[in-house]
Amino acid sequence: MEFLSMICLSFAVVGFFCFLISSTRKFAAFGRGKLPLPPGTLGWPYIGETFQLYSQNPNVFFASKVKKFGSIFKTHILGCPCVMISSPEAAKLVLVTKAHLFKPTFPASKERMLGKQAIFFHQGDYHAKLRRLVLRAFTPEAIKNIVPDIESIAVQSLESWEGRMVNTFQEMKTYTFNVALLSIFGKDEVHYREDLKRCYYILEKGYNSMPINLPGTLFHKSMKARKELAQILAKILSLRREMKQDYCDLLGSFMGDKEGLTDEQIADNIIGVIFAARDTTASVLTWILKYLGENPSVLDAVTKEQEAIMRTKEEREEKALSWADTKKMPITTRVIQETLRVASILSFTFREAVEDVEFEGYLIPKGWKVMPLFRNIHHSPDNFPDPEKFNPSRFEAAPKPNTFMPFGNGTHSCPGNELAKLEILVLVHHLTTKYRWSMMGPQNGIQYGPFALPQNGLPIKLSLKS
Numbered sequence: 001m002e003f004l005s006m007i008c009l010s011f012a013v014v015g016f017f018c019f020l021i022s023s024t025r026k027f028a029a030f031g032r033g034k035l036p037l038p039p040g041t042l043g044w045p046y047i048g049e050t051f052q053l054y055s056q057n058p059n060v061f062f063a064s065k066v067k068k069f070g071s072i073f074k075t076h077i078l079g080c081p082c083v084m085i086s087s088p089e090a091a092k093l094v095l096v097t098k099a100h101l102f103k104p105t106f107p108a109s110k111e112r113m114l115g116k117q118a119i120f121f122h123q124g125d126y127h128a129k130l131r132r133l134v135l136r137a138f139t140p141e142a143i144k145n146i147v148p149d150i151e152s153i154a155v156q157s158l159e160s161w162e163g164r165m166v167n168t169f170q171e172m173k174t175y176t177f178n179v180a181l182l183s184i185f186g187k188d189e190v191h192y193r194e195d196l197k198r199c200y201y202i203l204e205k206g207y208n209s210m211p212i213n214l215p216g217t218l219f220h221k222s223m224k225a226r227k228e229l230a231q232i233l234a235k236i237l238s239l240r241r242e243m244k245q246d247y248c249d250l251l252g253s254f255m256g257d258k259e260g261l262t263d264e265q266i267a268d269n270i271i272g273v274i275f276a277a278r279d280t281t282a283s284v285l286t287w288i289l290k291y292l293g294e295n296p297s298v299l300d301a302v303t304k305e306q307e308a309i310m311r312t313k314e315e316r317e318e319k320a321l322s323w324a325d326t327k328k329m330p331i332t333t334r335v336i337q338e339t340l341r342v343a344s345i346l347s348f349t350f351r352e353a354v355e356d357v358e359f360e361g362y363l364i365p366k367g368w369k370v371m372p373l374f375r376n377i378h379h380s381p382d383n384f385p386d387p388e389k390f391n392p393s394r395f396e397a398a399p400k401p402n403t404f405m406p407f408g409n410g411t412h413s414c415p416g417n418e419l420a421k422l423e424i425l426v427l428v429h430h431l432t433t434k435y436r437w438s439m440m441g442p443q444n445g446i447q448y449g450p451f452a453l454p455q456n457g458l459p460i461k462l463s464l465k466s
Contacts (some may be wrong), residue, residue, distance in 0.1 A: 031361055034356070038083055040065065040073035048076025054448055058347045061378045062086065082369040083359070084348070086376035088383065088402035090360065094351055094372055096410040099123075102370050103349035104412055109211030109219070113203060113226055113269025114275055116228055120412075127411070130269060133261075134415040137250040138183070143419050145248065146182060147426065151321050153178045154427040155180040158435060161267055161462040168289055169457035172282035179423045180277040183271055183416075185236065186249040193230055198276060199225040207239045226271070233267045273416070280345050281420045283451045285427065286416050287343040288335060291390050292432075293439050298335060298392060303432040305331045310433050326425045334392035336424055340406035342390055344375040345451050354404035437462045 043049035053061045053075075062084070065073050071087040085091060094102050101440060103123050111121055119130040157175045181189035181196060189196075206222025213220050240247070240255060250273065254266045256343065261269075292299040309325055348371040357364040379387045382415070383403040384394060407414035414420070431437075437460045445455030 018020055020439040034360060035361060038072045038359075038364075039069040039075045039360040040075055040084075042074065042076040042081065044108060048079070048081075050077045050079075053077055054446070057149070057446060058375055058448070058452065059379060062347075062373055066376060068223055072362065080369050081365075083362075083364050083369050084371045084373055086373040086380075088400070091372035091374075091377060091405065092402045092409065093359075093411070094370055095349075095405075095408065098357075099410050099412070101354055101357050102380075103354050105350050105352035105369060110207070112211075113222060113270045115226075115264075117262075117265040117268035118272030118455060120272055121268055123411075125180060131411065133253045134269075136251040136274070138416050138419050139250070139324070140418055142248055143183065143422060146186075147189070147323050147326070147422070149182055149321040149351060150179055150423050150426050151430070153182065154423070154430050158430055158462070159425070162435075163463060165459055165461045167457040168460050169282060169286045169453055171284040173278060176278045176281045176285070176423065177274070177425065179419075180274050182249075183277070183283055183419055184250045184273060186247055186252070188236070189241075192232060196229070199229045199232065200271075203229065204275075205270075213344075213390040223430065225383065229271060230264075230267045233270055234263055237263055237266065275416070277416055277420070279451060281423065282422070283345045283453060284336070284339055284343065284452060285424055286458050287339050287345075288424070288428065289460065290443075290458055291339055292335070292442070293340070293437065293460075298390070299432070301331050302335055303430065305329060306429045306432045309429065321426060321429060325429075326422060328427075329425055331392070332422070332428055335390070335428075336421060337395045337404070337406075338390060341378045341404060343383065344378045344389075344406070346408075346454070347375040348373050349412075372405075374408075377403055377405065409455065434465060435462050436465055 015325065041049070043052065049061075055391065065075070065084065066086050072083065072085050072090065075082050075084060085094065100123075104120055106121060108147050110120075114120070119127060119134065122130070153175065157171065157178075159173060177200070178189075178193070181193055185192065189429045202225035206218035206220075206225075209218035209222070213223055236251070237255070240251070246252065251266070251270065254261055292302065306329070309321075309328055313319070313321075313325070332432050351370045351372075353364045353368050353370055355366050357366075377383060380403075381387055383400055402409065405413075407417040407420075440459040440461055442455055447453050447455055
């Protein structure tokens, strides 16, 4: 509830102006004799329907809207008017076929925190260039070399949980943060880990706070931490230039660009990648532990698959996992896919119409947000029979086109998805072969804000197998 209050307060002022603008555009559109707006409601003035969306299971909000208005409807959340779409065909149209008409968008305060030059906020040539540089560092060919290092982080993380009750989500955030630093800075990260972690954690605390940059506010503290983060990154850049070596990590990819990125552009994108790589992957790992704990037959199948890999390595006297080993985990991979579908960590993504757009017989005014609803698509019985059931075997066959989009779609889909899957596979391997865990406390609750998570971050107690 505290999170909801912050959201509502943060966007109250912005919402007032957005509401006035949206109303003006709506009536102007009718005045010009154009197509009607999609059906739906805009909710309360200023706040719109933000509270209705974030105070409950998002499935309930989306399903009720689709039932009442159909697969395309209007609403008003986070301060601005929106059009939500819930069909695979419409999502493909927005994200792929006519992506040039719908630019990525975030609230201005988020851009200030992450950095306006970050890849998320751009399209066109600059975005294509950044995407190429990120993909160069996160291709299978690039990340296969860091499998032993990721494995070391996973083993150390699990060992630190032994014999005590832990908050799964918080521990997974530490794990994914350390993997993110490894992928960005290589083994150099160990020299800066604590300073980077300290600054980033302060930045994170203010991410959903009121965007008021006055001394004492969370936002002000976050912006100071963001400035310090940039200074640390500048120091790392300077030291690397003195070394005059080639690096295969993400920072090396940015620095090795022949056209040249500025230090500010590099810093914005490094901070942005840390943000993107951490909480979402940690959320997926948290849900995996919950679903495996609730489905003993699935856990047994995953454990047998992982133990077979472990035995083979012991017979060959091989210690470390390899990239090839992670390609021999089809059951575990299907568990990841089904978790991504059922949990739908990202319920939707934001786009903004760059001009008035005619869409399925309706008008989407320029400046309105357009939100493909991944969660609705993933939970539609037309796309996935018995959609609320956790059933990894459904992925033995490929899903219908444009019905499974956990990493988005099109040119703005997540370029780090291979790394995310790799770090999940590595941790699950060691978790299931060496440990057993029990979930503590109530198991049915779900908390929201901004990601859907098991109640209280899924407290568990981990112990070594005999």
